Amino acid sequence: MNIYLKKLELHGFKSFPEKTIVQFHRGITAVIGPNGCGKSNLVDALLWVLGEQRIKNLRGENNEDLIFTGSASKKPLGMTEVGAYFANHDSETYIARRFFRSGEGKYILNEKFCRNKDVQDTLFDLGIGERNYFIFEQGSVEKMINLKPSERRILIEEAAGIAQYLERKKETAGKLIIAQQNLDSLELVLQEKSNRLRELKNQVHFARRYREIKNSRNDLLKALLQKKYQAFRGDFDLQGGKIVEFMNGESALVKEIGDFDHGLLELEGKRWNLDQSLKSNQQFIFDHNNKLLEGSKEVEKTQQRQEFIKQKMAELEQFIAESEAEIKEIEKQEKALAAELDGFDRELAGQSGSDRELAQALETIRKASAARNIEDGHLKKAMFNLQVEISRN
Ligand code: ATP
Numbered sequence: 001m002n003i004y005l006k007k008l009e010l011h012g013f014k015s016f017p018e019k020t021i022v023q024f025h026r027g028i029t030a031v032i033g034p035n036g037c038g039k040s041n042l043v044d045a046l047l048w049v050l051g052e053q054r055i056k057n058l059r060g061e062n063n064e065d066l067i068f069t070g071s072a073s074k075k076p077l078g079m080t081e082v083g084a085y086f087a088n089h090d091s092e093t094y095i096a097r098r099f100f101r102s103g104e105g106k107y108i109l110n111e112k113f114c115r116n117k118d119v120q121d122t123l124f125d126l127g128i129g130e131r132n133y134f135i136f137e138q139g140s141v142e143k144m145i146n147l148k149p150s151e152r153r154i155l156i157e158e159a160a161g162i163a164q165y166l167e168r169k170k171e172t173a174g175k176l177i178i179a180q181q182n183l184d185s186l187e188l189v190l191q192e193k194s195n196r197l198r199e200l201k202n203q204v205h206f207a208r209r210y211r212e213i214k215n216s217r218n219d220l221l222k223a224l225l226q227k228k229y230q231a232f233r234g235d236f237d238l239q240g241g242k243i244v245e246f247m248n249g250e251s252a253l254v255k256e257i258g259d260f261d262h263g264l265l266e267l268e269g270k271r272w273n274l275d276q277s278l279k280s281n282q283q284f285i286f287d288h289n290n291k292l293l294e295g296s297k298e299v300e301k302t303q304q305r306q307e308f309i310k311q312k313m314a315e316l317e318q319f320i321a322e323s324e325a326e327i328k329e330i331e332k333q334e335k336a337l338a339a340e341l342d343g344f345d346r347e348l349a350g351q352s353g354s355d356r357e358l359a360q361a362l363e364t365i366r367k368a369s370a371a372r373n374i375e376d377g378h379l380k381k382a383m384f385n386l387q388v389e390i391s392r393n
């Protein structure tokens with residue numbers, strides 16, 4: 001069963017301030033009423049809820065003209081809402097449109113807010129898109145009867161929906177021209193592409209040739225590398241044997257180095273001991289040298305002293321010689337004095353006047369002789385001491 005308009009609800013739309021419900025049944029529905037009672041307003045409401053955007057088609061200047069403007073008994077309203085119910089055999093679709101004096105507008109689809117586009121898409125899916133219905137305006141029937149046949153044809157074509165097909169034909173012809181132009185440009189592109197294809201084919205040929213050469217080069221390279229690998233492998237095995245030998249030699253060497261290190265350690269110990277004894281010897285030599293130095297100084301001192309003593313001895317010897325000479329002289333003088341005394345004694349015995357003076361002179365001579373004897377004794381003692389000291393050194 002086809003879709004049909006089931007119900008129209010108006011609230012605050014033009015001359016319908018209160019909620020008004022218009023039920024439509026299957027078949028023809030007629031709304032009858034006196035002039036100005038609002039019959040055309042119902043059509044306007046239906047067009048509006050179906051999404052009409054041109055307010056002039058709804059006999060108004062702007063959206064606000066659609067809201068009830070008030071009457072003698074009713075105040076103007078701030079908003080209007082129109083809802084339409086479309087039904088088929090098993091489902092029902094509700095579309096509504098709302099507008100406020102503030103300028104805000106809303107679309108409702110099955111109780112949910114949506115965009116106008118959603119409403120239009122739904123209507124299109126239901127088969128009641130803009131081009132699927134036609135509304136005869138007031139006076140259209142009368143006008144149609146009075147029209148010339150050619151004008152009537154246009155009107156009928158429009159009502160029957162042929163006009164839209166003619167329009168579509170025109171559009172399609174335009175599209176065909178555009179398609180032809182596109183085809184021409186496509187041919188040009190095709191020409192360019194075929195040239196490009198030729199170039200690409202050449203490039204493919206060269207690429208294939210390049211690949212062949214590259215493959216044969218790779219084969220040669222592979223063979224060469226294989227040969228090199230075999231040579232390298234032989235060399236590697238040989239070197240491997242040498243490495244094993246070298247490693248064996250190395251472990252023997254390591255052992256030898258270990259022994260050597262051990263010996264070296266022992267030698268180090270000995271060397272350390274030697275160093276210690278060398279140090280003590282050096283210390284001993286040093287001490288000895290010091291002693292030698294001191295000894296040589298002592299020797300030098302002794303030599304100096306010997307020199308001094310020698311000199312002293314020489315002086316003493318000279319002194320002794322002089323003293324001995326002096327003693328001899330004194331002894332000689334003593335003998336002379338003794339002889340003289342003897343002469344005096346003899347004279348004393350013969351002379352009496354000058355006895356006393358003579359006795360005094362004699363006493364003086366005796367005292368001088370005693371003093372000389374004492375001095376002589378001292379000299380002899382000093383000589384003896386000197387001789388003892390010289391013999392000690
Ligand atoms: P006719 O048979 O003469 O064409 P009608 O029944 O189609 O008349 P409409 O043209 O639908 O009548 O209604 C016109 C009436 O709607 C007018 O009385 C007009 O004042 C009223 N009307 C239009 N817009 C509004 C509005 N915004 N608020 C209140 N009333 C309005």
